[in-house]
Amino acid sequence: xxxxxxxxxxxxxxxxxxxxxxxxxxxxxxxxxxxxxxxxxxxxxxxxxxxxxxxxxxxxxxxxxxxxxxxxxxxxxxxxxxxxxxxxxxxxxxxxxxxxxxxxxxxxxxxxxxxxxxxxxxxxxxxxxxxxxxxxxxxxxxxxxxxxxxxxxxxxxxxxxxxxxxxxxxxxxxxxxxxxxxxxxxxxxxxxxxxxxxxxxxxxxxxxxxxxxxxxxxxxxxxxxxxxxxxxxxxxxxxxxxxxxxxxxxxxxxxxxxxxxxxxxxxxxxxxxxxxxxxxx
Amino acid sequence: xxxxxxxxxxxxxxxxxxxxxxxxxxxxxxxxxxxxxxxxxxxxxxxxxxxxxxxxxxxxxxxxxxxxxxxxxxxxxxxxxxxxxxxxxxxxxxxxxxxxxxxxxxxxxxxxxxxxxxxxxxxxxxxxxxxxxxxxxxxxxxxxxxxxxxxxxxxxxxxxxxxxxxxxxxxxxxxxxxxxxxxxxxxxxxxxxxxxxxxxxxxxxxxxxxxxxxxxxxxxxxxxxxxxxxxxxxxxxxxxxxxxxxxxxxxxxxxxxxxxxxxxxxxxxxxxxxxxxxxxxxxxxxxxxxxxxxxxxxxxxxxxxxxxxxxxxxxxxxxxxxxxxxxxxxxxxxxxxxxxxxxxxxxxxxxxxxxxxxxxxxxxxxxxxxxxxxxxxxxxxxxxxxxxxxxxxxxx
Numbered sequence: 001x002x003x004x005x006x007x008x009x010x011x012x013x014x015x016x017x018x019x020x021x022x023x024x025x026x027x028x029x030x031x032x033x034x035x036x037x038x039x040x041x042x043x044x045x046x047x048x049x050x051x052x053x054x055x056x057x058x059x060x061x062x063x064x065x066x067x068x069x070x071x072x073x074x075x076x077x078x079x080x081x082x083x084x085x086x087x088x089x090x091x092x093x094x095x096x097x098x099x100x101x102x103x104x105x106x107x108x109x110x111x112x113x114x115x116x117x118x119x120x121x122x123x124x125x126x127x128x129x130x131x132x133x134x135x136x137x138x139x140x141x142x143x144x145x146x147x148x149x150x151x152x153x154x155x156x157x158x159x160x161x162x163x164x165x166x167x168x169x170x171x172x173x174x175x176x177x178x179x180x181x182x183x184x185x186x187x188x189x190x191x192x193x194x195x196x197x198x199x200x201x202x203x204x205x206x207x208x209x210x211x212x213x214x215x216x217x218x219x220x221x222x223x224x225x226x227x228x229x230x231x232x233x234x235x236x237x238x239x240x241x242x243x244x245x246x247x248x249x250x251x252x253x254x255x256x257x258x259x260x261x262x263x264x265x266x267x268x269x270x271x272x273x274x275x276x277x278x279x280x281x
Numbered sequence: 282x283x284x285x286x287x288x289x290x291x292x293x294x295x296x297x298x299x300x301x302x303x304x305x306x307x308x309x310x311x312x313x314x315x316x317x318x319x320x321x322x323x324x325x326x327x328x329x330x331x332x333x334x335x336x337x338x339x340x341x342x343x344x345x346x347x348x349x350x351x352x353x354x355x356x357x358x359x360x361x362x363x364x365x366x367x368x369x370x371x372x373x374x375x376x377x378x379x380x381x382x383x384x385x386x387x388x389x390x391x392x393x394x395x396x397x398x399x400x401x402x403x404x405x406x407x408x409x410x411x412x413x414x415x416x417x418x419x420x421x422x423x424x425x426x427x428x429x430x431x432x433x434x435x436x437x438x439x440x441x442x443x444x445x446x447x448x449x450x451x452x453x454x455x456x457x458x459x460x461x462x463x464x465x466x467x468x469x470x471x472x473x474x475x476x477x478x479x480x481x482x483x484x485x486x487x488x489x490x491x492x493x494x495x496x497x498x499x500x501x502x503x504x505x506x507x508x509x510x511x512x513x514x515x516x517x518x519x520x521x522x523x524x525x526x527x528x529x530x531x532x533x534x535x536x537x538x539x540x541x542x543x544x545x546x547x548x549x550x551x552x553x554x555x556x557x558x559x560x561x562x563x564x565x566x567x568x569x570x571x572x573x574x575x576x577x578x579x580x581x582x583x584x585x586x587x588x589x590x591x592x593x594x595x596x597x598x599x600x601x602x603x604x605x606x607x608x609x610x611x612x613x614x615x616x617x618x619x620x621x622x623x624x625x626x627x628x629x630x631x632x633x634x635x636x637x638x639x640x641x642x643x644x645x646x647x648x649x650x651x652x653x654x655x656x657x658x659x660x661x662x663x664x665x666x667x668x669x670x671x672x673x674x675x676x677x
Binding site: 207209 | 300366379
């Protein structure tokens, strides 16, 4: 009798133990998953906070970078394209860009704009080589009603779709608001390229990994402007720190009616445009 | 032109410059196709093991082997496609859970375990028998495969059967999950109008089952004819009915998808119409005509009661049509989605490559893989019901 009771008690204990262990595991798994989903920025793939980058004299928690584009100033010279490709070792062909410029032309009597950019065959022919970029003169004899140039680059989104879909966590958002790619960890699945609504990403054919504009992170963390901003002859590209009330980007946003591209995606882009219209997307 | 980037695709309208290099090619068309065949083949074996549909008894074990062979090859197109294939396991070692892709290794791995276990239980009697009769290396192989358990008494087999049933019950939602999940990879992207749809996982799953059943029907007829064994009427008819039923639903859901898109007629619908009437026209025609005519033939087969020979011919024909139609559907989704520019103001014309790592040849070879492995596996573990007797008769 005693033995039976004893064994029953032991069984009960075992069940209780298993229940507690099972519960703990379930709770742990839920917590880890919830944490991974909740922490959207500056976390490594395994959910741990990332160590701050070892950049002398730079504290990434003290900045919030943003980019402005004053479309009214752009002349379509494409110095930014070339500077970017040199600075960031981007493939010198008309099919891979960290930044590019679009030309919108409304001809007299037409209601929709004609749009072209650096991958346009006529522009490629006009440039004369894979490493140079130029807008051809196709509208020389046309009656142009309205025309403007729109520089494009990575929007360094608040909620980047590219980061959401990366299966390894190789792409991530920094504390200062820039989306970067760890090219030594990227597997080249190109899901991020599909997910970016702005066409800002591409596969680097030489490295086999994703690549995109970083706002020249290696420069801005040293107090320099991104290469495209530095070379722009008309100052249509504006870069700065949102945390600094006196910064040029804050002045730009304050003194212009600015908008972002494709806000309906919910990505929260951080390139602010002044002077564009709804046809630009 | 000045030595344009080799893979740059021509386009019309306006597309972002980076879009002229299409990221996902033929291999990513083949990937959901192969995964889908796994789901379909597995469901057929489960009809027998779980629901006791005895019509499927002759092919239940063959279907299991087929599913396993295709599952083994399911990750290969992805591997060939990666820019850095040597880092493939980064996604498994440090999965980034917010990515729809991160769980692939785990979902597929879990399903592989379930399938392998089920195959093991299903073929245990053969393994035990052969571990005693075979000689040399084969004997060692079979002995190893038995895992030291050579009890084939009635009680042990009943126990095995219980396990197989349990595994099949877990396997059905896993198979559905695996393929619904593949649909989610496409349907969850908000950047691509052609993919972004709540119906995408459902369409992927249902068409997967259709293609898998079709594959089994073709293999059943072809392999049984080659082995000169008799086809069973009830099995043929059951295959036709299952194919018909799933096809009926998938046709309606696909139709709804298109009707909703046209009816909503959101910004950019004009470009979508250009896509449908332009680069995607052949693919959509193959998909539509293939599935509609297969549906008509299958309806006729089920309603009338033709002679066995006629039935076999038309069943095989409609199954082949369906396999082509589902492949076209995968193409239309994967390639079509990328031919429609994210600007919604232009179209990219995908240029298929024949040679090269991601070309058509690679896709064909990877698709041939499961058949080769199936041929080998079916010799090692004969799934034929009458296996023993036929061989004995031939030997005499």
